[in-house]
Amino acid sequence: MPRKGLNISKCHKGKYEYWRGRYEKGIDRNGRMTYGEIYAKTYEEVEERLVKVQNEINANTFIEPTKITVAQWLDRWLKTYKDTSLTQSTYISYKGIIENHITPAIGGLRLQILSLDMLQDFFNKKAAEINPRTKKPLSVKTLKNMKTMLVTAFKQAIISDIIHRNPAEYIALPKAEKKEMRVLTREEQRRLLEYVKTSDSRFKVIVFIALCTGMREGEISALTWNDIDFERGVITVNKTLMRVQKKDGKGTEIKITPPKSRKSDRVIPMQMALISELKKHYKNITAEKLLAGSAYDKKCYVVCNELGGYVEPRQIQKIFKGFTAAVKLDGVNFHALRHTFATRAVESGMDIKTLSTLLGHADIQTTLNRYAHTTDEHARNEIEKMSVLF
Missing domain, CATH: 1.10.150 (DNA polymerase; domain 1)
Incomplete structure (x- = not known):
């Protein structure tokens, strides 16, 4: 016997029988009542589902069934x-x-x-x-x-009223294994700098920029002379260059965009060694610009080819690999220079907040997570200086 108040009826389709339940969905824009339907093989199943739907409608939590995958x-x-x-x-x-x-x-x-x-x-x-x-x-x-x-x-x-709870919110992920960062020792850094100082490579400036600022490859690739202020002694980091796949999946293209986060847009003071190298580099670039004339790239990239065009990150990595091979440095990629800059900064007494700002990290916790071991070592050395008191 159908429960009173429930709109449930038996239906036939050829030799097959099934049950249908109807429920009121609401009033449409023309002022007419609209209905939804539920189908099942048994009366009991339709009844159970219909009661559930009506309870959800009354509680304003009902979402109409959809087959969207x-x-x-x-x-x-x-x-x-x-x-x-x-x-x-x-x-x-x-x-x-x-x-x-x-x-x-x-x-x-x-x-x-x-x-x-x-x-x-x-x-x-x-x-x-x-x-x-x-x-x-x-x-x-x-x-x-x-x-x-x-x-x-x-x-x-x-x-969009398709689901009423987020099934992905509480997914448990495996714990990430902490990878050991490759940081140049002071002796390795000295060897690398001695080599690039005497090198006639037009790209040796990338080593000085990375070790003196901690900038990322894409940020160095996008750097233009308008971003260098010799008078104030600062570099403005406001864009990054990368090669990405096209949205249609057909090939790749170069994109120059704002940095990866709001805090990645920053101003970095330059050390005297970097200012000196950049001025020498600028002198050489200016001579090339005069020779190239109108063929020279008007964007005026700092790290560039003979016509002033950009040098993309993977080319920078390849160039740097040549430098490390020449001085027999193993397991060192270009990003290791960013880690080395950060490590030397902490060793020199720089506070984590300032370092986080210079690196362009989204928050200070990122800096702490990556360089906590360095701060521990620095703290231990500082504590040891007190041993003379005992």
Whole structure:
């Protein structure tokens, strides 16, 4: 016997029987009542679902069922809500995560039935999965980026009234193994500087810029002479240059954009050694500019080719590799110069807040997490100076 007040009826389709429940969704713009329907094989199942829907409608928590899948929603979210707000590199990164990892595994699931347990199982499998190309599992950083993307995408789904809770918010990630940073010893730094000082390479200035400022490769690539103020003795960091995949996936292109975070836009005082090297470099560049005439790049990059054009980050890394090979420095990439700058700064007594500002970190905790070992060593040395008192 149907429960009083519930709109449930038996239906027939050929030889098949099923039950249908109707519920009031609300009033449309023409003032007419609109209805939703629930179908099931048994009366009891329709009744249970219909009561649940009506309770949710009364509590104002009801979301109309939709068949949109995880893959369909992520595609819509990326194109509709993130096309203009993400940097191109982040957009391409998210697109790759969706296409290569999420869609093949859980993309076909309906978004509304996706649960934390389903996502946790997916992440656990991804953490253990070995990439056939790299022969390694996904890095914790990639898993973290994947979680961040899903949390953001599902927040928008809540705003868009597709789901009422975020199933990605409490995904547990494996603990990242802390990698040992490669920092040049004072003796290695001395050897490298002695070599580049006597080198006739037009690119030796990149070593001085990195060791004296801690700037990133992309920031050095984007640096122009307008960013150098010899009178004030400062460098303004306000852009970064990188090669990124095009949004349509067809090839790559060079992009010059603001730095990676608001605090990455900064002013760095120059040491006298750097000012001296930059002035010598500027003199050489000016001579080339006069010879090239109108063919010279009007942007006037500091690190440039013979026509003033940019030198992209991967070229800087390749050039630096030649320098390290010449002085037999093993396991040193260009980013190690940034770590070396930070380490020397702390050793010289610079406070972490100032260092964080100079490095352009988003917050001081990032600086502390990376250079805490250096501050510990510095504190130990300072404590030892007190031993004469005992």
